[in-house]
Amino acid sequence: MELTVQLGDRSYPVFLNDSRSLxxxxxSRFPDRGFALVTNTTLARLYEKKLAGLDRALGPVRHVIDDGERxxxxxxxxxxxxxxxxxxxDRQAVVLAFGGGVVGDIAGFAASAFLRGVDYVQIPTTLLAMVDSSVGGKTGVDHLTGKNRIGAFCQPRMVWIDTRFLDTLPEREFVGGCAEVFKYGFIGGAEMFAFVVAGREKILGRDPALLLDAIEKSIRIKAAIVAEDERESSGKRSLLNFGHTFAxxxxxxxxxxxxxHGEAxxxxxxxxxxxxxxxxxxPAESRAEYAAFCDHLPRIQLPSRPSAGDLYAGMFADKKAAAGKIRFVLPAQPGTSVLRDDMAKAxxxxxxxAVLDRTSP
Ligand SMILES: NC(=O)c1ccc[n+]([C@@H]2O[C@H](COP(=O)([O-])OP(=O)(O)OC[C@H]3O[C@@H](n4cnc5c(N)ncnc54)[C@H](O)[C@@H]3O)[C@@H](O)[C@H]2O)c1
Incomplete structure (x- = not known):
């Protein structure tokens, strides 16, 4: 299946479980080009054979990074x-980002800077990266002062999703990725809300058909938002931060x-x-529906009980807190959310x- 992120002359395809070989x-898409492949130690070990095939076919320069957000x-x-x-x-190089969101963000950012920018391809291997980070062109790294504070908008040339990579993904990582799928239920329209409510158990159970459907729907929603507000300037793209200010x-x-990240x-x-x-x-008539939905989301148990005041203070440090105001993405009609920066501290x-009561020891 081929989806497209529509960005004029920078539009690119997202291939989902394509039958051809990578x-x-x-x-064929990058004839006579040199390749580099960026991955991490875990994936280099798990997918040694697959990467050897890429080596034989494309002879990429390889860079393996240590595994982990740190x-x-x-x-x-x-x-x-x-x-x-x-x-x-040289400038004709194509960088292949083979991994989860961490590899994708770093490799994309390196591609954006190498010789003032070369093409790159996202090959996401986590559910989170498939439905979120591989699409949309946000690249970057963390800084002591916060996450993702150094980076660039730089769209990939192509995204290649093969859901078989999820077979080796640890369960915690998978559930974390489901969080981003469920997020689209809050912002992707009434149909997505209904899909997520009805399909949540099967998605969490890795039902292949439902999972594929969930990934496709999620990418379509993300691609439409990115097409409308590539650089997060109109507010539309901020909706993707549903739950993230708290997280x-x-x-x-x-x-x-x-x-x-997904657990947060x-x-x-x-x-x-x-x-x-x-x-x-x-709206009053949807309160019960939302409460029931949340009741059935996987419940995260925190290792301790943080103080709500500390968490509130932490939100001001987030780069999305503009001019000292915290901007929240809040649910409205099922499937839609609104941006609000006028919430009372109380x-x-x-x-x-209320959430700490349910989730801390
Ligand atoms: N650019 C964006 O728009 C965007 C959006 C959301 C999140 N992010 C970023 O993405 C990162 C989180 O991404 P993530 O959740 O993919 O984390 P990750 O890249 O750290 O991967 C999670 C873990 O799973 C392992 N892994 C990856 N694929 C595997 C596979 N197929 N089998 C077995 N193990 C596998 C990794 O080695 C790692 O240990 C964060 O840094 C976040 O800031 C970026």
Whole structure:
């Protein structure tokens, strides 16, 4: 199946479970080009055979990074650039990002900077990367002052999704990826909301047909949002941050340790619904529907009980807090969300406390 991210002359295809072989497609779309492949230690080990096939077909320069968010740094990015710069590659190079969101973000950012920018291809291997980070062109690395604070908008030339990669994905990572699928239920329209409500159990159970459907629907929603607001300037793309304002505060609180991003997003989405119910953005007739939906989302157990005040303070440090105001994405009619920066501190704290009551020891 082929989907398209419509961005004029920078439009690109997203191939989903395509029957052709990846090297054949790469060779035909990028004839006579040099390749580099960026991956991490875990994937290099798990997919040794597959990567050997790519080696034989394309002879890419390879750079393997350490595995983990803590390596999503300027130093790692620079090491990728060192490899590219010390190779035979020129401006015709195509960088292949083979991995989850961390590899994709770093490799994309390296491609954006190498010789002032070369093409790159996303080959996502986690559910999160398939439905979210591989599409949309946000690339970058973390800084001591926060996540993803250094980077560039740089769209890939192509995205290649093969859901067989999910067979080796650990369960926690898979559930974390489901968080981003469920997120689209809150922002992707009434049909997506209904799909996620009805299909949630089967998606979590890795039902192949439902999962494929969920990935396709998620990409279509993300692609449409990116096409409308590529650089997050009109507010439309900010809707993708549903649950993320709370999630980032929680991740920062735990120093990006102990919780996966997707787990923090599940927790953050519960907070967003709680706040939406309190602030009245959810219409009265939909309150029960939202409450039931949240009840059935996987429940994250936190290792401790953070103070709601600390988490609230942490939200101001988030790069999305413009001019000292925290912008929340809150649920409205099922399947739609609204941006609000006028939430009373007391309501935010109460929403956080309510979710902490359900999720902390
Ligand atoms: N660019 C964007 O628009 C965007 C959007 C959302 C998230 N992100 C970023 O994505 C990152 C999170 O991505 P992620 O959840 O994919 O994390 P990740 O890249 O760290 O991958 C998670 C873990 O799964 C392993 N893994 C990956 N694929 C595997 C497979 N097929 N089999 C077995 N193990 C596998 C990885 O080695 C890693 O240990 C964060 O840095 C976040 O900031 C970026």
């Amino acid at each position: 090297p054949d497609v790469l060779k 390596f999503k740094t300027v130093a790692t990015w620079q090491a990728v650039l060192d490899t590219l710069l010390c190779s035979r590659l 980032h505060a929680l991740e920062t609180y735990y120093d990006y340790d102990k919780l996966l 997003v599940l927790w953050g989405m519960a907070c967003a619904v709680e706040l939406g119910l309190r602030a009245g953005t959810v 309501d935010v704290l109460a929403a956080i406390e």
